[in-house]
Amino acid sequence: MKKWIIIIGSIIVVLIVIGVLHDAGYLNFKWTTLTKLFAALAGPYMLMKNIFFNRNSVSSVDEILAKAKQGLLNDEEHREEYDAKISEKEAEIQKLEEQIEKLDNKIQVIEQKKETVTQEVSMMSTEQMMAEFEKMYGNEKDD
Secondary structure (H helix, E strand, C coil), X not given: CHHHHHHHHHHHHHHHHHHHHHHHCCCCCCHHHHHHHHHHHHHHHXXXXXXXXXXXXXXXXXXXXXXXXXXHHHHHHHHHHHHHHHHHHHHHHHHHHHHHHHHHHHHHHHHXXXXXXXXXXXXXXXXXXXXXXXXXXXXXXXX
């Protein structure tokens, strides 16, 4: 509370000084003059702010360091957790790739059989085709 009173008192004193100088004719307020004035007031304001509201005390620095260390520990835990999940997913992917490889091999075997069957059928006579048909599907005339 005491800090605020000092700051407000300083601002009032500065405004009174500016008012007196303006009435005396020493200050002609133009945009450039106002800009220079505000720039001149900003330096002391920042100095007072840093003196009265300095947050760089030893306890606050220790608190920030403790938070940073805890953050690093949390990050490490998350990293380990995600690494475990990633390794599980990679194992699943490996299993799926093996299944795909097996299915590809089965497809190749079936395509090879298809080619050999097509070649065998093209070399068969009509009577042999009819006999094979009857073996596979039975004789429809007798039913």
